[in-house]
Amino acid sequence: MKRMLQLALVAAALLGGMALAQQKAVIGVSIPAADHGWTAGVVYWANQAKAQVEEAYPNLSVIVKTAKDPAEQANQIQDLVTVNKIDALVILPYESAPLTKPVADVKKQGVFVVVVDRGLTDPSIQDVYVAGDNPGMGRVSGEYVAQKLGGKGQIVVLRGIPTVIDNERYNAFMDVMKQHPDIEVLDAQYANWNRDDGFKVMQDFLTRFPHIDAVWAQDDDIAVGVLRAIQQANRSDVKFVLGGAGMKEFIKKVMDGDPLVPADVLYPPNMVATAVNVAALHYSGGSAILGTYIVSAPLVTKDNASQYYYPNSPF
């Protein structure tokens, strides 16, 4: 009899514990490791969102994991499900194709899936997609360059790493340029989203072309190198350099009215924070959390720069 009572108590305790565990939902966040400026921003904002969501919703806990390649990320999301027992997964896939199957497996186990930035190859897997707008970024950049040049001039383009992201941005930019036949794109070369390559490629463009009106560097890291190369060559023909992504140093330049950096086009790493908040809303109840949210790529100019300036972020 005593034994029976003990057993019943233990069982009750276990059930109670499970009930408690069920009340506290766990959101797992899986993102690429901080290996360059933009991903550093992603890691920073994921941790910011964790702190903010855990404070706002006492019934939620958030786990942030970073991965250095697609294979590690695939293992990681398995661990998140089996070890950490997550209820929702927020994932910024390292690459779309290799992570589609692992995320599908997670989904089958009843996890609420929010995909950020890069989409999976099978969009039916995700419950919510918080999308970055790469073609939009290229288009906004193109429109700004065309407008700023008054539809006439000679420009050079520095591209990123040969990837889908780079192609989407570049093609959208070139589509805008096609509508402006008086703007000549002298050449486009890869600078690998890297400061040193930006410097080298720009030095060579300056050697090769005696007159350049503007530079589309697509990315602020590349633009750092581009600005140094222009400065070294003492060239006054280059009227402006348009970067992208929203590195804090560049937002600051725009704010301060640097004549060479009149604008920047945002590709905000804090879209990961948007996604974590969307996942959190799913557990607060009462609102429909479905479909696709597109985080737009707005133009940052002197007028609105201060609202995009985050001095504490590493990016």
Add this chain to the structure above:
Amino acid sequence: MQPDTTAPVRTKRRGLRLGGLGPLIGLAALVVLATILNPSFLSVGNIFNVLTRTSFIGIIAVGGTFVIIAGGIDLSVGSMAALLAGSMILFMNALTSALGGGWLTIVAGMAFVVILGALFGLGHGLAITKGRIEPFIVTLGTLGIFRSVLTYLSEGGAITLGLDVSDVYSRIYYGHLLGIPIPIWVFLGMAALGGVLLNRTAYGRHVQAIGSNEQVARFAALRVDREKILTYVIQGVCVAVATILYVPRLGSASPSTGLLWELEAIAAVIIGGTALKGGFGSVSGTVVGAILLSTIGNVLNLTSIISVYLNAAVQGVVIILVAFLQRGRRR
């Protein structure tokens, strides 16, 4: 005992000089081709650009020549350069409040980074000789360690040099001496120093003897471990000197600093006629190899006859062609 170990090496080297012109011929051909494609290639500004940007890889490769001739390899140089650059910037930023933003801080930063580089090299050397771990593994390990520590220090973003120091220090990269950019002088100086050390001193002969047959060198009572450790220290110091030139260029270090420099440096050494298996090689060859490599990139940027998607392929073809031209040296 010394003539015994050095004599065969000497005759070998004399025989090799004839075939050693391969990379030089390759470079000359490239220069002619580039000038036909775009005459501005031969402008003074462009030549200075190419040589200045070669100086990082070139100086690192001078150190790499010693490591490889002694039969070793250092895969960590790119990551080491990144970590040294980041550490140097943090060190100088910390000193600015005490010493001001002038040359005092910069000289202290330079001394710091050279010592740190030498220590990294010493660590490699000890792990390889006393710890008896393959150099490939040791330096593959530190390749990961150095870069992650930098990534940790920078939180994945960039470590940026304070503006005051940056303004003064940038003269080291952008300044001229007798009309020639300072990095080119440093590159030439390091190469000359390396050449003398390799060909005109007992130490250089020992390194070559160890690389061609370590057992024989040991029997000949050469202090093999000490000499091998020294090659890694030389490599570390060379990386530090390259870093001293690199930091003032952009005034920042990030996790993408020095990415894949190890492959470029090793390629420069091998294209220059040094045997990957060790035993013989030359610093002058390495210098030509390094210039050749950065010239390919420069020519590709100066022309657009080939799709940018194929840039790496062109580099590959040129590297293989040059290796073909100097293949006689290996036999």
